[in-house]
Amino acid sequence: MSQPLLSEEIVRPDISHLVLEDGVPVDNFQSEKQQRLLVEPLYSSPVIPPPFIAAANVGIFYSINQDGIAPDVFLSLGVQMPDNWVERHNRSYLVWEFGKVPEVAIEVVSNRKGNELGSKKETYARMKVDYYVVFDPLRQLQQPDEMNGSLLKIWALSAGRYIELTPAEGLSVGEPIYLDTVNLGLTLWEGEFEMVPGIWLRWCDRAGIVIPTGAEARAIEQQRADQERQRAEQAQQQAEQAQQQAEQERQRAERLADRLRAMGIDPDDV
Structure with a gap:
């Protein structure tokens, strides 16, 4: 009685006559x-x-x-x-x-x-x-x-x-x-x-x-990253400008209060 093939033993057709690789591709x-x-x-x-x-x-x-x-x-x-x-x-x-x-x-x-x-x-x-x-x-x-x-x-x-x-x-x-x-x-x-x-x-x-392509995808991601960075920088600039404006308003308010006190007027009463 012949022994059964093990599961990992695969019987493949003989392909020795087939030219699988010619090694001479010529393209433009x-x-x-x-x-x-x-x-x-x-x-x-x-x-x-x-x-x-x-x-x-x-x-x-x-x-x-x-x-x-x-x-x-x-x-x-x-x-x-x-x-x-x-x-x-x-x-x-x-x-x-x-x-x-x-x-x-x-x-x-x-x-x-x-x-x-x-x-x-x-x-x-x-x-x-x-x-x-x-x-x-x-x-x-x-x-x-x-x-x-x-x-x-x-x-x-x-x-x-x-x-x-x-x-x-x-x-x-x-x-x-x-x-x-x-x-x-x-x-x-x-x-x-x-x-x-x-x-x-x-x-x-x-x-x-x-x-x-991979290069195009990386360029797209880089463009998105640059846009996000620019948006973050713009938001930071706007926040800094708002802070500067608030500081200028505070300083103007303090100067006005000083003038009122110099005139004998309590700024809290104005």
Whole structure:
């Protein structure tokens, strides 16, 4: 009779044939910054209850018989980041290890070779990723006869197919698209990130208020602290001015009383 497996003994499929890490990511400056802008704020601001994983350029493998796919950014809720990265199966997102696919996959277009609107979209739909997002900041997917192509397209999975959430005329800067199952929105934001001005893709709340980066949150807190300090200083100045005015009034009253006494008049009788 064979001995039962101990509870800590987990039988894992053989993944030796899978290329989990190729070690040769090549991206442009804009994509690199955009990826960080979509990952870092989720860890810096308490907008999503842990555990969750937000990552950039990490492979997602949903079948041991197929190559994985590495979105520029993905978000998976309710899963814990493995802490032992020495183990090969902990260094990529193996769906059978985490028990679910990510909720959001985001592709940032850097050239016309990525096929973001074709095979990648079909792959994410087959994986049953709730939301697929394509951000085209350099207008690489824009047709030659288009004057103003849409920078952002967002699809939601419905009955195994993607339904586009973004309007046909494109999304305006500051207009949010809310992802219900994630309790977060996405919006185009015009501003400066890491000293680079431009139009960026940002996470936001339902009202379109962007989720701040750690640096932005610290700047906001510093601004609030400065405002509180200024209010305290103004209150102190007002108190000191009131005290000075009271002292001046007292001194005037004493001088008047002295003059009345000099005239033989009791000030208490006036």
